[in-house]
Amino acid sequence: MRKKIIAGNWKMNMTPSEAVKLVETLKPLVNNPDVDVVFCVPAIDLIPVAEAAKGSNIQVGAENMYFEDKGAYTGEISPLMLTDAGIKYVVLGHSERREYFAETNETVNKKMLKAFEHGITPIMCCGESLQQREQGVTMDFIRQQVKVGFLGVTADQAKTAVIAYEPIWAIGTGKTATTEQAQEVCKDIRACIAEIYDAATAEAIRIQYGGSVNAETAPDLFAQPDIDGGLVGGASLKPDFGKIVNYK
Numbered sequence: 555m556r557k558k559i560i561a562g563n564w565k566m567n568m569t570p571s572e573a574v575k576l577v578e579t580l581k582p583l584v585n586n587p588d589v590d591v592v593f594c595v596p597a598i599d600l601i602p603v604a605e606a607a608k609g610s611n612i613q614v615g616a617e618n619m620y621f622e623d624k625g626a627y628t629g630e631i632s633p634l635m636l637t638d639a640g641i642k643y644v645v646l647g648h649s650e651r652r653e654y655f656a657e658t659n660e661t662v663n664k665k666m667l668k669a670f671e672h673g674i675t676p677i678m679c680c681g682e683s684l685q686q687r688e689q690g691v692t693m694d695f696i697r698q699q700v701k702v703g704f705l706g707v708t709a710d711q712a713k714t715a716v717i718a719y720e721p722i723w724a725i726g727t728g729k730t731a732t733t734e735q736a737q738e739v740c741k742d743i744r745a746c747i748a749e750i751y752d753a754a755t756a757e758a759i760r761i762q763y764g765g766s767v768n769a770e771t772a773p774d775l776f777a778q779p780d781i782d783g784g785l786v787g788g789a790s791l792k793p794d795f796g797k798i799v800n801y802k
């Protein structure tokens with residue numbers, strides 16, 4: 555049985571002081587021992603959020619990370635900085651980073667390898683555009699993202715990874731994929747992992763759905779056999795996130 559993992563992706567919202575207040579608000583609402591709860595927050599909020607979350611079930615993740623340990627990479631955050639700050643998760647290859655910050659399958663792969671090297675759990679995002687869905691190439695596109703993203707990752711490492719399936723057309727649009735659409739792709743992603751590795755790895759890896767998840771859509775989505783939780787944007791900034799975490 556895979557444990558559900560429900561993560562908030564705060565994106566570029568919340569100043570450090572707002573972040574601490576939001577943690578205080580959400581802390582009593584997101585208590586659910588059956589779910590891993592992760593708040594993925596902007597780099598400047600990581601330390602105050604980790605501090606504010608102490609003693610709760612909330613784990614903290616970064617929204618991005620560079621693929622070198624240290625050096626002349628102005629503006630980047632290294633895995634060593636994350637581990638030193640007690641950060642256990644990192645979102646990699648979010649579609650917004652691919653679209654606005656030139657992230658590619660290859661850089662995502664380098665970051666995946668680096669995250670595992672430092673014991674940080676990657677939440678690797680994938681997902682098609684509306685045009686790709688309409689052209690019928692959804693799974694070709696996602697398979698490429700997954701196969702390149704996991705190049706050189708061992709089966710034991712892959713078993714601990716999280717993949718977030720986020721159709722780009724469903725992000726921030728209020729247009730959630732139907733439960734059937736989300737389940738179908740998550741199932742195909744699991745089949746792709748089985749092809750790369752084996753059945754045991756496919757059985758262990760956790761696959762989230764993301765894209766306009768809210769308190770109404772969460773219960774149905776998370777009840778699907780191949781959907782192991784969600785990556786939640788807008789609704790993770792509101793008390794509603796407590797309802798999403800306690801979807802049952």
Ligand code: 13P
Pocket residue numbers: 563648720724725726727728764765766767785786787788789
């Ligand atoms: P929304 O939940 O705001 O659609 O964002 C989804 C997302 O991109 C999470 O990473």
